[in-house]
Amino acid sequence: MIPTIRWEDNCIYIIDQRNLPREKECLVCHTLQDVITAIKEMAIRGAPAIGVAAAMGLALGSQSIKTGKYGVFRRRFLEMAQQMKSARPTAANLRWAIERMIKLVERMHNKNVEEIKEAVRNESRIILERDIEINLKIGHNGLELIPDRATILTHCNAGALATCGYGTALGIIRAAYEAGKDIHVIADETRPLLQGMRLTAFELMEENIPVTVIVDSAAGYLIRKKMIDLVIIGADRIASNGDVANKIGSYQLAVIAKENKIPFYVASPLSTFDLDLKKGDLIPIEEREPGEVISFAGHQLGPEGVDAFNPAFDITPSRYISAIITEKGVLQSPYKSSIRNLFGARDDRGKDIRGKGR
């Protein structure tokens, strides 16, 4: 598997996910702006991967700040952070990574700028390496939820490509497969950008994990026919009450799963939680270009001039969610207290797990 993102010779190499699996090409980002554009245009996507890209983008950008003065460096770094924050609005990991980088810079106020630049580069490398470790832990923690001979529905791509390797939802699927469980994955194609068809099916086929693609509309039919044992997805942001923002279509899968009494799981690192938000409906939902819906590969699909509405995410209220699998354990209802307990335990030790301890 090609790495989602890597730092080499003062450039960031990003596998361009827009044309996978047809073309396996890397984008070379020389500047902060290159990375922001790659995130905006979804050459790199998936909340954890966006977080890593944001950290690496800031590290790259900070190298070009020409000053020996901390104050100047800090001001310029905060401007860059602000630009990066505006790349995409929904994924919590973007802001999480940026804030972690800012805290590092502020902690080092009495160091010289060259030291800070090096620390910033190191920090982005640590975030990347930890991401893979976290996914392995999520995979391990979720393993017990996957019965042998399970048929598992997943939506969009919460795989190696949405992270720095292994994946969250697909991490659990990988762990189950590696543990010798006989599983079959149903991948929703995930219109408009087809991450399920293009990325999830591709990743699973590379590892010989059995996968079948369906259109998003077919999920209900399969669930009602008892052809699916459980649903598992990733997350772009999770509010403090356990409501989950994820790729558009997740909400309706959760409703259908509940209606048909099969489990609906969310796999996510702690960096995706936004404890500042009381509920999911406060999460900003990105609306993307209508063009993503009405044209494909240069083909106009609908009538000339047709109007389209293209929300990229939706909110699944926590009452539809059977469990949230994190690197620190499996959360269950009531989420408000189970989430508070998980994060609170760390707060007792005087650490903000989202800022440092991860």
Add this chain to the structure above:
Amino acid sequence: MIPTIRWEDNCIYIIDQRNLPREKECLVCHTLQDVITAIKEMAIRGAPAIGVAAAMGLALGSQSIKTGKYGVFRRRFLEMAQQMKSARPTAANLRWAIERMIKLVERMHNKNVEEIKEAVRNESRIILERDIEINLKIGHNGLELIPDRATILTHCNAGALATCGYGTALGIIRAAYEAGKDIHVIADETRPLLQGMRLTAFELMEENIPVTVIVDSAAGYLIRKKMIDLVIIGADRIASNGDVANKIGSYQLAVIAKENKIPFYVASPLSTFDLDLKKGDLIPIEEREPGEVISFAGHQLGPEGVDAFNPAFDITPSRYISAIITEKGVLQSPYKSSIRNLFGARDDRGKDIRGKGR
């Protein structure tokens, strides 16, 4: 609007819906086999239109039977009917139209073959003309269910193109618009063949009825955000208990509508009812080629060799359906008795409404 299907100079002209709205081309069918192929390959689709095409196809085929003997004609006609029946399995109207034509041929056992051929041609013309009348009545009957300023979600195409004009679900939408109601339609794109995006949006734009396209996965988001007031779809077959087979994705819309307490309506002529079936799960569900899912306009969308499952319809149990709007009135729960009453009233007069009275 180009007519969906017409008879001219002993040929059947079918507007080829596979390339609409990009190309507005007619298929010319010279033989029964041409019509069967057009139905199989979905150049013409939509249960009522399939019914009309089946009747016209048989009428066309019967003209070529070279015999003066009733017995020979009848045997050959029944063979043709059998071929036609196998074109597509789910739409009730196909079988309805074929059986109606067979009954006509059997009633005329003491007539000469040329007379029968003419009667068969006439019968297919009557079925076509009645189809439009029926849609106008459905539109009229459904009118009261559409509030002023309603935003209406529809799936697939139950419009003029799915019928011989006006449409069933879109017939009601047209009637509401013509009655001066301020409505806005949200059209689900309807993967894999995009009938919502290509056909429904096209039809509505031609008549200046406001329409916005969304991906199928976005329906739940809009419904939960209270951006949709009601859902209305067509039907491919309705069992005697009110369970509805319709385009894949209908079931999940119905579940989400119910979960969010908005009405879910089905618009359908009586010819779509299959009183022989006790419940929806007995309706055969067509599985179409994986290629419809994994490639588009010559582009391979997913990885080379990816597996796909492509059921074309699903079943919505009647408990999710707020009302079924027919040309004879609006049916409501309990459907078993309301359907029996509607058809039974005709049976009392010694007529099978599905075979003759329509």
